[in-house]
Amino acid sequence: MRKANPIRARIKHSLRRILILLVITLSFAGTIAAQSSAESATIETAAWLRYERLDSKTLHRHSQLPSNIVVLGKSAVLESAEQELVRGLDQMLGRKLAVKSSIQGKALILGTLDKIESLGLALPEFITPGNDGFLLVHGRIHGADCVVITARNDRGVLYGSFALLSKIARGESLAKLVEQSPYARVRWVNQWDNLDGKIERGYGGPSIFFANGKVRDDLTRAGQYARLLASIGINGCTINNVNAAPGALEDSFIAQVRRIADAFRPWGVQISMSADVSSPRIVGGLDTFDPLDPRVAEWWRKKADEIYRQIPDFGGFVVKADSEGRSGPSAYGRTHADAANVIARALEPHGGVLFYRAFVYNHHLDWHDLKNDRAKAAYDNFHALDGEFDDNVVIQIKNGPIDFQVREPVSPLFAGLRRTNEAIELQITQEYTGQQKHLCFLVPMWKEVLDFDMRVDGKSSPVKDLVSGGFFRRPIGGFAGVANVGMDANWVGSPLAMANLYGFGRLAWDPNLSSEAIVDEWVRLSYGNDPLLVHTIEKLQLSSWHVYESYSGPLGAGTLTNITGNHYDPGPESSEENGWGQWHRADHQGIGMDRTMKTGTGYIGQYPPEVQTTYESLENCPDNLLLFFHHVPYTHVLHSGKNVVQHVYDSHYYGAAQAHEFVAQWKAVAGHIDEARYRDILARFEFQAKEADKWRDVICGWIYRLSGIPDNKRRVGSPASKNPAGSTVPGEIRGTASVKPA
Numbered sequence: 243m244r245k246a247n248p249i250r251a252r253i254k255h256s257l258r259r260i261l262i263l264l265v266i267t268l269s270f271a272g273t274i275a276a277q278s279s280a281e282s283a284t285i286e287t288a289a290w291l292r293y294e295r296l297d298s299k300t301l302h303r304h305s306q307l308p309s310n311i312v313v314l315g316k317s318a319v320l321e322s323a324e325q326e327l328v329r330g331l332d333q334m335l336g337r338k339l340a341v342k343s344s345i346q347g348k349a350l351i352l353g354t355l356d357k358i359e360s361l362g363l364a365l366p367e368f369i370t371p372g373n374d375g376f377l378l379v380h381g382r383i384h385g386a387d388c389v390v391i392t393a394r395n396d397r398g399v400l401y402g403s404f405a406l407l408s409k410i411a412r413g414e415s416l417a418k419l420v421e422q423s424p425y426a427r428v429r430w431v432n433q434w435d436n437l438d439g440k441i442e443r444g445y446g447g448p449s450i451f452f453a454n455g456k457v458r459d460d461l462t463r464a465g466q467y468a469r470l471l472a473s474i475g476i477n478g479c480t481i482n483n484v485n486a487a488p489g490a491l492e493d494s495f496i497a498q499v500r501r502i503a504d505a506f507r508p509w510g511v512q513i514s515m516s517a518d519v520s521s522p523r524i525v526g527g528l529d530t531f532d533p534l535d536p537r538v539a540e541w542w543r544k545k546a547d548e549i550y551r552q553i554p555d556f557g558g559f560v561v562k563a564d565s566e567g568r569s570g571p572s573a574y575g576r577t578h579a580d581a582a583n584v585i586a587r588a589l590e591p592h593g594g595v596l597f598y599r600a601f602v603y604n605h606h607l608d609w610h611d612l613k614n615d616r617a618k619a620a621y622d623n624f625h626a627l628d629g630e631f632d633d634n635v636v637i638q639i640k641n642g643p644i645d646f647q648v649r650e651p652v653s654p655l656f657a658g659l660r661r662t663n664e665a666i667e668l669q670i671t672q673e674y675t676g677q678q679k680h681l682c683f684l685v686p687m688w689k690e691v692l693d694f695d696m697r698v699d700g701k702s703s704p705v706k707d708l709v710s711g712g713f714f715r716r717p718i719g720g721f722a723g724v725a726n727v728g729m730d731a732n733w734v735g736s737p738l739a740m741a742n743l744y745g746f747g748r749l750a751w752d753p754n755l756s757s758e759a760i761v762d763e764w765v766r767l768s769y770g771n772d773p774l775l776v777h778t779i780e781k782l783q784l785s786s787w788h789v790y791e792s793y794s795g796p797l798g799a800g801t802l803t804n805i806t807g808n809h810y811d812p813g814p815e816s817s818e819e820n821g822w823g824q825w826h827r828a829d830h831q832g833i834g835m836d837r838t839m840k841t842g843t844g845y846i847g848q849y850p851p852e853v854q855t856t857y858e859s860l861e862n863c864p865d866n867l868l869l870f871f872h873h874v875p876y877t878h879v880l881h882s883g884k885n886v887v888q889h890v891y892d893s894h895y896y897g898a899a900q901a902h903e904f905v906a907q908w909k910a911v912a913g914h915i916d917e918a919r920y921r922d923i924l925a926r927f928e929f930q931a932k933e934a935d936k937w938r939d940v941i942c943g944w945i946y947r948l949s950g951i952p953d954n955k956r957r958v959g960s961p962a963s964k965n966p967a968g969s970t971v972p973g974e975i976r977g978t979a980s981v982k983p984a
């Protein structure tokens with residue numbers, strides 16, 4: 243028998259203790275980690291509606307706020323407003339509002355204008371809030387000082403309630419009266435959700451609406467989404483992909499969609515659906531979908547009646563036709579106006595609207611023909627039909643003539659429809675702008691688009707006034723943003739990318755807000771008021787579009803990405819020699835699309851005369867759109883004094899260096915934000931910096947191989963450089979005519 247060794251026994255005992263301690267420590271640490279990541283997921287899902295507890299100074303400032311809330315009137319939307327105020331003030335100020343049914347002393351009063359006026363409160367004469375607008379005002383009612391939130395409709399009261407909460411969260415004073423009205427009636431988001439639960443160009447996880455061909459049983463996230471949308475004034479959401487599955491219009495499916503409408507209704511957000519124009523044949527079993535066939539008109543009428551029976555506040559349809567392989571009126575030799583009007587007439591008795599997308603182009607264009615130009619397609623297809631669309635049709639036009647590139651001129655069609663309603667389509671989801679893996683705050687880009695003056699009839703006519711309907715005095719108009727949120731805790735796949743959803747809503751409400759003001763609101767609401775954190779995130783966001791552009795799409799050449807593949811990696815050669823028309827025509831002599839009237843495709847002729855003058859000549863054309871409008875030799879000297887190829891080198895090295903700077907800037911906020919979110923965002927910036935290096939090397943190598951002109955700073959093309967003969971980094975592929983973009 244082996245004798246027990248006391249020393250060994252002691253060691254064994256100690257080891258066991260260490261092991262037990264280790265297990266306890268690890269599992270405890272695990273709990274903390276799990277807790278903190280669960281907490282940070284909750285924070286991210288709350289997005290800009292966190293209602294974080296305010297510091298004591300701010301708490302003191304609001305000590306005079308009433309402790310009672312009285313809601314005049316009854317509706318689901320008013321109830322949401324009441325609950326939101328109760329919840330928000332409790333979380334931020336620790337003040338539990340008492341819900342009262344009548345006014346006794348100081349109160350926070352919510353109600354539509356007629357109700358408020360009946361209390362004898364004289365509202366300032368000049369205040370005439372438009373539909374959905376609101377008034378936030380102090381007033382004496384029954385001898386007591388009250389805070390009043392009023393509007394023409396319940397939705398306006400809800401918007402006013404969110405505005406009050408936002409002011410409190412950002413530490414703003416409530417002393418001044420606030421009157422706000424939205425710029426346009428249409429403030430919609432589009433979701434490109436497929437019924438199987440996948441989202442086209444969605445980077446935030448699966449659909450919040452659909453799974454396995456059905457509407458999800460649990461629509462909690464849908465309700466939370468509607469609340470977020472309402473808080474920024476969005477009043478409509480198209481729930482399914484514009485590449486619409488006809489099955490979405492089956493009666494059995496509409497019955498399911500009704501549940502989504504129910505989840506959205508308390509937030510004043512109408513739902514709408516994308517519809518395939520061939521539905522009368524595919525779903526309805528007719529032998530045609532010819533828009534001029536009375537049986538087709540009858541089918542749409544019955545379908546609309548059925549939808550409104552189930553969803554009385556249904557918004558309408560969005561249609562993509564004759565585009566990228568979708569069916570369309572061309573099948574019967576009919577026009578887009580025919581196709582739009584037949585559906586619009588079915589919606590009209592119910593107050594519904596038909597959005598018809600202008601994104602119609604031939605994707606089998608002959609690359610060899612120098613006169614061919616995809617950019618001309620929207621105007622060519624729709625301008626001639628101006629005045630032929632019914633009053634409840636809106637033509638939904640992408641901001642640029644190609645497809646959400648990192649920089650494009652504005653679509654000339656905005657100025658080309660005088661007797662037709664229009665809406666601008668912006669892309670919140672970052673398809674061509676880094677797919678949420680790169681930081682790219684798009685509000686500054688959208689601002690440039692919306693502020694661009696089209697000089698219609700030689701008058702000031704910024705795009706925002708064309709799309710709102712203000713300039714041409716149209717009954718409907720506005721903004722549609724492709725949001726594509728998903729089930730991820732942070733909705734879009736990256737916490738900082740939520741600034742784009744917030745910014746879209748704020749611009750749709752008021753396009754005159756500055757990018758700085760918008761990002762400041764968003765940061766404070768989402769991250770609190772720590773000065774260093776606020777300053778750092780604002781700086782990062784505001785520079786991010788230019789940085790992304792400088793390494794992915796210089797001089798207006800379009801995003802030089804892999805267009806026949808993932809739309810993400812660098813792949814400049816994939817644009818050429820195929821029918822998709824995203825060409826930049828780079829060869830050994832020069833680069834750029836000649837779109838001039840004199841020698842090129844004539845695209846510039848689609849703009850009003852003053853804009854033509856800006857773009858037609860090399861002297862006037864801004865550098866940042868040079869290659870969109872002109873084909874020039876690589877040695878062409880820009881307004882900046884550099885030649886084209888040197889600009890490409892410099893901008894790529896600058897952009898990649900800036901992406902590395904992002905990492906350093908972010909590191910400065912350590913300790914100013916919870917550890918989980920700090921690390922998550924740090925990892926994202928580190929990844930982006932590596933990706934920016936890849937972009938730099940691929941694009942610099944590509945342009946060097948084409949031009950043969952080395953970098954005068956010896957970074958590219960000289961034997962001593964890191965990139966001597968151009969890169970062969972994976973992701974650079976040659977395009978083929980037959981491949982459909984992924």
Ligand code: GCW
Nearest residue numbers: 434442443484485562601645
């Ligand atoms: O750019 C293309 C996208 C497609 C999208 C299409 C469109 C929904 O790559 O994914 O399809 O635009 O806007 O219709």
